Amino acid sequence: MLQQIGRDTGVVFNIQKFSVHDGPGIRTLVFLKGCPLRCQWCSNPESHSLIPEVLYSNTKCITTAECGYCQQACKTGAITESEGKIAINRDLCTNCGDCAEACPALALEVCGARMTVDEVLDRVEEDSIFYTRSGGGITLSGGEPLVQADFAAELLKEAKQRGMDTAIETTGFSDWENIAKVLKYVDTLHFDIKCMDSEKHKKHTGVSNEKILDNFKRICAEFPGKTIVVRTPVIPGFNDTEEDILAVVDFLRNITRPVEYELMGYHRFGEGKYAALGKTYPLSGVASLDNERLVVLEKLIKLKGAVTMIPSVIKMVKKRRLQYEQHGRL
Numbered sequence: 001m002l003q004q005i006g007r008d009t010g011v012v013f014n015i016q017k018f019s020v021h022d023g024p025g026i027r028t029l030v031f032l033k034g035c036p037l038r039c040q041w042c043s044n045p046e047s048h049s050l051i052p053e054v055l056y057s058n059t060k061c062i063t064t065a066e067c068g069y070c071q072q073a074c075k076t077g078a079i080t081e082s083e084g085k086i087a088i089n090r091d092l093c094t095n096c097g098d099c100a101e102a103c104p105a106l107a108l109e110v111c112g113a114r115m116t117v118d119e120v121l122d123r124v125e126e127d128s129i130f131y132t133r134s135g136g137g138i139t140l141s142g143g144e145p146l147v148q149a150d151f152a153a154e155l156l157k158e159a160k161q162r163g164m165d166t167a168i169e170t171t172g173f174s175d176w177e178n179i180a181k182v183l184k185y186v187d188t189l190h191f192d193i194k195c196m197d198s199e200k201h202k203k204h205t206g207v208s209n210e211k212i213l214d215n216f217k218r219i220c221a222e223f224p225g226k227t228i229v230v231r232t233p234v235i236p237g238f239n240d241t242e243e244d245i246l247a248v249v250d251f252l253r254n255i256t257r258p259v260e261y262e263l264m265g266y267h268r269f270g271e272g273k274y275a276a277l278g279k280t281y282p283l284s285g286v287a288s289l290d291n292e293r294l295v296v297l298e299k300l301i302k303l304k305g306a307v308t309m310i311p312s313v314i315k316m317v318k319k320r321r322l323q324y325e326q327h328g329r330l
């Protein structure tokens, strides 16, 4: 499977249309699988692994007494009965998808599929009329799209050849070779700077921040023509103090080129997906961030000046909530 991905073929776990806040105009988001970080608040845990994975919805399952087709379909014995529903032994599961094929209730689904560059772009191009009118285009997200750097570069190169505006959302945690390869074909870069304290960064994301900050400075120096939007997800107990946010602002003020800055409020929309993957949500019990807290932080940043804030934080949070309700993903 993984030997078959590369420049022409990648693993995609979602294609989401009509996004209006991940780059200019109306956009189609293409979510690539694979991520080297493990942010405790991640709302897309199905993106972590590069390989397709089976998701199981306990609430949709009819019960094994009345159904049980998945157990019959599974050749590895990974599915057992558990209190009338099923349990998947992830050590035995090969993610073949036979159970999902057999399930009449759509309680099982395989998240992630191999797609070629043309297959992805043909889907994206279905909405080209909206891009033309709104100045929109394609945005690569994830996971971390730079995990599949060859595929991402080819997708964006071909998208440019088809006349699309291009954007990418990245953690910035990648080798420079991958960044340089992909950024050649990017118009707008959304770059996460989560926290300036490296130890805290490592504790809450699994990696320290030096590589990310070095990459950011090098991008600013070597790609002066790109639009750069820096994003900070504001997470209670991690980086929601004024000190944390102003440390990012101070870092940005020392960058000698304009960048835009955006705060993203913590929400719990992805919590159910952890259970579907047989995982535990790391921030269980932590409440979503109050919108008023975001507004206070945004005002503080404006007072500091020298950084262009992207306004309407609350509007953005509402849009993301609506998007989740409509599509089940962010």
Ligand code: SF4
Residues within 6 Å of the ligand: 054, 073, 074, 075, 076, 077, 078, 079, 088, 092, 093, 094, 095, 096, 097, 098, 099, 100
């Ligand atoms: S994906 Fe395949 S191996 Fe895994 S539980 Fe389903 S049928 Fe069994």
Ligand code: SF4
Residues within 6 Å of the ligand: 060, 061, 062, 063, 064, 067, 068, 069, 070, 071, 086, 102, 103, 104, 105, 106, 107, 108
């Ligand atoms: S096939 Fe689907 S509905 Fe039937 S027991 Fe398995 S998961 Fe539940």
